[in-house]
Amino acid sequence: MPKAVLTRRAALAGAALTLSAPAVLGQAKSRYAGTTIRGAAFSLPFHSYLRDYFPEFEDRTGIKIDFDIQAFPVYNQRMDLELSTGGSSYDVIIVTFIYQGRWIGAGWVTDLDEFTSDKNATPPDWEPADFVSGAQSSLRDAKGHTYGYGVEAGAMLLYAGRGDLIEKAGLAMPTTMDALIKVCDAVHGKAGGVAAWTADKLHHWNWPPYLMNLGGRIFKDPPQNLTPTLDTPEAAQSAQWYADLIMKYGPSGILSYTDDQSLQSQLSGRANMRTNALTWGLPLAKDPASTVKNTVRYGMVPAGPAGAFPGSNCHGFGIPAGSRNKGAAWEFIKWALSKEMLSRLVKDHGYPSVCRRSVIESEAFKQALTLNGQDVASLYLKVLELGGQGGYMKYRTVPVFPQVGDKINRAIEAIATKQQDAPTALRNAQAQAIEAIKLGGYKTDL
Numbered sequence: 001m002p003k004a005v006l007t008r009r010a011a012l013a014g015a016a017l018t019l020s021a022p023a024v025l026g027q028a029k030s031r032y033a034g035t036t037i038r039g040a041a042f043s044l045p046f047h048s049y050l051r052d053y054f055p056e057f058e059d060r061t062g063i064k065i066d067f068d069i070q071a072f073p074v075y076n077q078r079m080d081l082e083l084s085t086g087g088s089s090y091d092v093i094i095v096t097f098i099y100q101g102r103w104i105g106a107g108w109v110t111d112l113d114e115f116t117s118d119k120n121a122t123p124p125d126w127e128p129a130d131f132v133s134g135a136q137s138s139l140r141d142a143k144g145h146t147y148g149y150g151v152e153a154g155a156m157l158l159y160a161g162r163g164d165l166i167e168k169a170g171l172a173m174p175t176t177m178d179a180l181i182k183v184c185d186a187v188h189g190k191a192g193g194v195a196a197w198t199a200d201k202l203h204h205w206n207w208p209p210y211l212m213n214l215g216g217r218i219f220k221d222p223p224q225n226l227t228p229t230l231d232t233p234e235a236a237q238s239a240q241w242y243a244d245l246i247m248k249y250g251p252s253g254i255l256s257y258t259d260d261q262s263l264q265s266q267l268s269g270r271a272n273m274r275t276n277a278l279t280w281g282l283p284l285a286k287d288p289a290s291t292v293k294n295t296v297r298y299g300m301v302p303a304g305p306a307g308a309f310p311g312s313n314c315h316g317f318g319i320p321a322g323s324r325n326k327g328a329a330w331e332f333i334k335w336a337l338s339k340e341m342l343s344r345l346v347k348d349h350g351y352p353s354v355c356r357r358s359v360i361e362s363e364a365f366k367q368a369l370t371l372n373g374q375d376v377a378s379l380y381l382k383v384l385e386l387g388g389q390g391g392y393m394k395y396r397t398v399p400v401f402p403q404v405g406d407k408i409n410r411a412i413e414a415i416a417t418k419q420q421d422a423p424t425a426l427r428n429a430q431a432q433a434i435e436a437i438k439l440g441g442y443k444t445d446l
Contacts, residue, residue: 044315083109092317206275262280434446
């Protein structure tokens with residue numbers, strides 16, 4: 001796996017890609033030939049791979065592409081300001097998952113149905129319906145209109161770097177929360193002090209699956225009713241369970257871990273299990289620096305009494321409402337997310353986060369995601385499909401989630417460090433979330 005995966009939010013920060021190539025004689029050009037479009041995104045492996053093919057896009061269409069890549073927080077801050085002021089600086093952007101509710105709801109990005117419903121703009125074999133519904137659900141509004149197409153899907157899985165320790169204990173990869181604790185008890189501190197668990201400090205991503213597993217939720221009925229529901233018995237029970245998991249079974253200093261540090265703890269064999277998006281599990285089997293290539297095991301996020309709710313998200317290419325080159329921008333999106341291009345990224349780079357079903361079900365994708373003899377491709381697709389069922393990931397795309405997520409992070413830290421018990425920490429988070437929601441101009445039932 002390329003090292004770009006290990007620093008996906010920072011490796012390309014500040015880079016600007018401006019590529020051009022001579023026209024190919026005799027090739028029909030787009031009606032937008034001669035246009036220059038400007039794109040922007042935060043750093044993802046997808047963009048690092050795709051830039052190598054930009055000259056082909058110019059050859060084929062005659063459209064020039066100037067593409068800025070920024071660090072994740074910088075991009076979101078700048079793009080939120082750009083869109084909110086009706087700016088026309090960009091023609092193609094990444095519609096970031098946690099901002100999709102805000103940007104789509106405010107009308108700041110373009111309804112792409114106008115292009116996909118026009119046979120002159122989009123040929124039938126491009127097949128919008130080929131994008132997995134679970135990945136696309138957050139990129140649609142309540143009326144079913146589409147404002148982006150998936151570039152990268154994050155499918156949360158469970159992976160154990162030292163699966164051999166689990167097997168030596170006579171156990172299997174855990175499929176329930178109770179079984180997970182049993183495995184942690186059996187393997188923690190074994191083989192030279194390997195920690196049973198690892199995680200990063202984004203508790204607002206890591207904790208909600210276990211909250212929902214126990215029957216809790218973040219909001220009452222998102223996106224219609226944003227009343228927070230953090231002060232329930234189910235929330236307190238799951239928050240205490242999760243805090244105990246990371247503190248009892250995690251490595252020293254886990255509360256300060258970034259996602260890269262958590263990954264490194266698995267790559268080096270210092271920590272065993274983790275739940276996170278597949279992007280962070282693939283290096284265990286693929287990265288040259290991995291010490292656990294032959295012992296890594298993959299599975300679904302453990303379920304609870306209320307079911308299984310593995311996290312899933314999707315960042316998509318969209319077109320700002322203020323763009324003056326929407327037709328040319330659609331030509332770029334159509335090319336970048338075509339079956340042909342995505343298949344090449346899988347074949348040439350082993351790209352693991354595709355959103356098209358036909359590519360996911362292809363033999364090339366299955367081969368790329370057969371990791372240490374395990375069919376991870378089927379697990380990936382299952383999580384994306386689950387994410388589209390019942391809309392349980394809607395909580396994460398509402399406009400106020402970034403503010404509420406910050407309150408969740410603080411509450412989990414307070415519980416983990418025993419500064420507050422779970423009910424108290426979550427009552428405080430509830431009150432702070434209500435205040436933030438109201439400051440954002442939204443109503444609650446409280």
